[in-house]
Amino acid sequence: MPHVVVLGGSIAGLAATRALRGQGLAVTVVEPDGLATTGARGGVPQGGQLHALLDMGRTQAERWFPGLSKDLVADGAVLGSGDEIRLYENGTRKVSVPGNELIGVSRTLLEDHIRRRTVLDDGVSVRVGRACGLDIRGGRVTGVRVRTAGSAEVAVVPCDAVVDATGRSSRLPSWLAAEGWPEPPADRMRIDLGYATARFRRGGELPGVTVAHQLPAAAGAAEQSDTGAMAAVEGDQWMAVIVAYAERRPSRDPAEFLRRMREMEAAPFGVVADRCAMIGEVETYRMAHSLRRNWWALDRLPGGLFVAGDAVASFNPVYGQGMTSAFLHASCLAAHLRKGADLHAPAHAYFRHVRVVVDAAWEVSTLSDLAQPHVTGPYPQGYRMARRMADWMARASTTDAWVNERFLDVVNMRRRPAALRTPEFWWRVAAALRAQAAQPGR
Ligand SMILES: Cc1cc2nc3c(=O)[nH]c(=O)nc-3n(C[C@H](O)[C@H](O)[C@H](O)COP(=O)(O)OP(=O)(O)OC[C@H]3O[C@@H](n4cnc5c(N)ncnc54)[C@H](O)[C@@H]3O)c2cc1C
Structure with a gap:
């Protein structure tokens, strides 16, 4: 053989x-x-950091390890779907995508x-x-x-x-x-990325929420804000990660971690920081480049x-x-x-x-990293236009479920990025932005 x-x-x-x-x-x-x-x-020095297994990843994992999700859930992992998964873009909660699923599980389990x-x-x-x-x-x-x-x-x-x-x-x-x-x-793209993850005791403080993700700020945002994600995982815990770049990289200081969670525009982070006890230490990881x-x-x-x-x-x-x-x-x-x-x-x-x-x-x-002021390339051909389109798409995806679903399909690797370049997609983006403009107080 x-x-x-x-x-x-x-x-x-x-x-x-x-x-x-x-x-x-x-x-x-x-x-x-x-x-x-x-x-x-x-x-695996990154093993203590919160790891999200995308929907496509779970499908593929099931292919190679049939019944894996069921076994993980039996061990305490949390399978969330639709409205239980909260995505935030520039402080605005995006519309939910009904079929979207995400399993909350530590990388080690x-x-x-x-x-x-x-x-x-x-x-x-x-x-x-x-x-x-x-x-x-x-x-x-x-x-x-x-x-x-x-x-x-x-x-x-x-x-x-x-x-x-x-x-x-x-x-x-x-x-x-x-x-x-x-x-x-x-x-190589220099990103100078800092990750910090902490675990918290999980109770009933956030009913109906299994995952919250504050997405990276759009290009040209006046202030660089943290990106963050948190997920309900096994052992009745929340795992929360704070992600920031260059001189804003998070440290291992628990007080700083809690402060930054409270400052997140996505409300669930503040709820966990205020109401849940932190377990163990804050673990950090630095990634210099992609x-x-x-x-x-x-x-x-x-x-x-x-x-x-x-x-x-x-x-x-x-x-x-x-x-x-x-x-x-x-x-x-x-x-x-x-x-x-x-x-x-x-x-x-x-x-x-x-x-x-x-x-x-x-x-x-x-494309997302190049929006960071300290990331200086290499820029792909047509970058400026691609960046502008990405920001329009991000704005449209906060209110239009179809646009958000397509966007998530690409982020979740279910479709190739070309799916975001079709005339149908851009027609929907334009319609969503027009509708937003008609409701300025939104
Ligand atoms: C901070 C951070 C957060 C992340 N978050 C996510 C996330 O949310 N979702 C996600 O999907 N991915 C995430 N990732 C990426 C994820 O960790 C990796 O993509 C994933 O682990 C697959 O990696 P791998 O198996 O190729 O390598 P690794 O997981 O890095 O494993 C490499 C293996 O090779 C072994 N090894 C090393 N040298 C040798 C050698 N000379 N001989 C034999 N064996 C060797 C090591 O012991 C290790 O077991 C994250 C990564 C980082 C750094």
Whole structure:
């Protein structure tokens, strides 16, 4: 049976593992933390931050781990829908979208469930260690060099193919360069983003609310305000995150966290700050830049090489697209193999497929980031017009459910950004803005 080594046992690696197992391949997962740990772990330093699993991500997660949502809810996760999900744009609550669903679950519980299911599969073996290079012979990957945890010893794990899912700090480009292969060209956008997450005891203070999200301020807003999200999660808790940029990045100070929650224009944040006890400490995370590695631009690629998840691209997480992208990459991998692709051949077609997912997420997040005064590009062609249109669309989506649904479809990765460029869409945006103008006191 062909054997694939998956590097990284987090969301992207474990989703890829399922996709490979679905094609009857044997898989070894190489992971420094192993797969037996539960809760917070060193390999995923962002694990304590609030993670939203978008609707599309949940659909994809169900594909790879059937019954996952049900199991999570049984463990205390909270599935909200329609009016229970409150989105705020410039202080105004947006109209609800009836079919919209979002599951409130901590990143650690989600990962625990996925890991538990993976280790039950006899076709998956786990190697506790850290990958540190590739063996490439005859134009294809033939093995992975792995340093065993707690030792300096490096062993080679032979394989037919490898999936790099080691996250945004992936060293794969330099491993390839060391073997005389080209590195992928990369796009970097400096965002200087700060995240701070805290947990609160949850009672009956916000009946009918499971999620609140204060979206990023529109371009040219007079004052930079915080972005924030909060979700009802397992353990009868709220998880709340405050997101801000550059010198406004939030600190670990609980008093500052509570003050900033109270200052949010979205009312639920203030309610939780005033009425719920904070549990534990405020955890922070800093992200200097968004990064996209353009693997699809390479003419020369060793055979049997795949990359998935944040190792391909990681962007401003404020739109919550990272895990959904990782699940979608697994679908790209499954589709590639199902078509009968030779595992030993360069996977150009796989990367072209992944590009569609990456570019969609990149477009949504970077368009929003470029509105920040400290973000200085690179600007895509036609940026000024795109920015203006994004602001009109955001305003229209506060009152027009159809516009908001389309907008959420794109943010939730159910549709491509092109869905926001159709004449029908712009006709609806114009109508919504005209209706708003006719009610100036609104
Ligand atoms: C602050 C923050 C908030 C976020 N919020 C959201 C959100 O709301 N919604 C969302 O969908 N996404 C969010 N994300 C993104 C999300 O965390 C990632 O997209 C998601 O975890 C998929 O990542 P991954 O599996 O590719 O990599 P990671 O989750 O980063 O995991 C990488 C894995 O590789 C392992 N590893 C590292 N080096 C090696 C090596 N040399 N050999 C073997 N294994 C190795 C690590 O131990 C780890 O297990 C957020 C990210 C950040 C930083």
